[in-house]
Amino acid sequence: MGELTHWVLCWRIERRDGVTIGLTAHDRDLVIDGLVHRAAPGMVPSAVVRSDGLEADTMDVSGAFTAEAIGEGDLIAGRWDGARVAVFAVDWRESAIRVDLGQGTIGAVETGEDGFTAELLGVTAALDRPVVEETSPECRAELGDARCRVAVAGRRRFLNVVGVDGAVVTLDAAEPIANGYGGGRLRWFGGANCGMEAAIAVSAGATVTLRAEPAFAVAAGTRVAVIEGCDKSIATCAARFQNAANFRGEPYLPGVDLLTRYPGA
Incomplete structure (x- = not known):
């Protein structure tokens, strides 16, 4: 050597x-x-x-x-x-x-x-990761992944930021349905946050509330991509996405409270 x-x-x-x-x-x-x-x-x-x-x-x-x-x-x-x-x-x-x-x-x-x-x-x-999954009433897949199989190409929209107040981001267009972006993601395509993603907690109209404030200041007009989310419930999977066949959860499996139930409860 x-x-x-x-x-x-x-x-x-x-x-x-x-x-x-x-x-x-x-x-x-x-x-x-x-x-x-x-x-x-x-x-x-x-x-x-x-x-x-x-x-x-x-x-x-x-x-x-x-x-x-x-x-x-x-x-x-x-x-x-x-x-x-x-x-x-x-x-x-x-x-x-x-x-x-x-x-x-x-x-x-x-x-x-x-x-x-x-x-x-x-x-x-x-x-160190778990080898098998734990049961859950909610879906364990992510919207659009190989197990979910919902096409997300038409559920991604490029918008401009109108203003930011803490974790609340106002966009220049309203969501397609009520809380349509809740549980989704916002990706920054401009400014100091360019290239970073943020998780969306809830959305209402033209505003989305992020789970954490942007790391850097955001200027009006910044370009972003907003991807729709899913609340991972069987009802949403069936009614909104028509994808109940690929639901990765056990919504009807009895929970740990089964022994505490009694007739007439």
């Missing part, structure tokens, strides 16, 4: 919106696989914990905020949540000589006065 003093750590980070950046612990930029990896000497990785068992592989990376790479505002806003990360070492004299150290996704992110700490979850972290 040559002299160890010629080896440096690098990170390739791909956000869910497609933005990809490269960072390196070297003192100058490196071009690796056509991507410029910016010098970030402040990035300090922990030991890479890897195993041949079923335990989740993890690694922590800490560093200072930099406007050119990872900013505090973007971290807090959640732009980097779930981003795919590849960690590897290269010989800075010849970047083609490379040793892969691990890959995964960004998990918990903590911020402090001196910078941030991000947890990198390896592929085995997926084994």
Whole structure:
């Protein structure tokens, strides 16, 4: 492998919106696989914990905020949540000589006065998820996914923002039906929130109430895409979407209160 003093750590980070950046612990930029990896000497990785068992592989990376790479505002806003990360070492004299150290996704992110700490979850972290689903009276599918099968192409509308008051966003067109956007999603196509999505709690007329306020200020005229939602009930699935055959819930299964029922209750 040559002299160890010629080896440096690098990170390739791909956000869910497609933005990809490269960072390196070297003192100058490196071009690796056509991507410029910016010098970030402040990035300090922990030991890479890897195993041949079923335990989740993890690694922590800490560093200072930099406007050119990872900013505090973007971290807090959640732009980097779930981003795919590849960690590897290269010989800075010849970047083609490379040793892969691990890959995964960004998990918990903590911020402090001196910078941030991000947890990198390896592929085995997926084994911590439940293997089978729990029963529920509501549908466990998401509107438009492979299990739901409802076509959402005609249920997405591009609108403009008229104004924002906290988590309430006023649009330039009314919803197609009462609470049609409730449980849906709003995607920003302009302004500082561009590329981010927000969950919609309820909608009424030309207003939608988000589950959380936008991370950054929103100017009037900002373009957004609003996708209809579903309350996941069998009644809505049958009446509104005519999709009861694909309902993924058990609305008529007795609940835990069965033993407390009595005649005449």
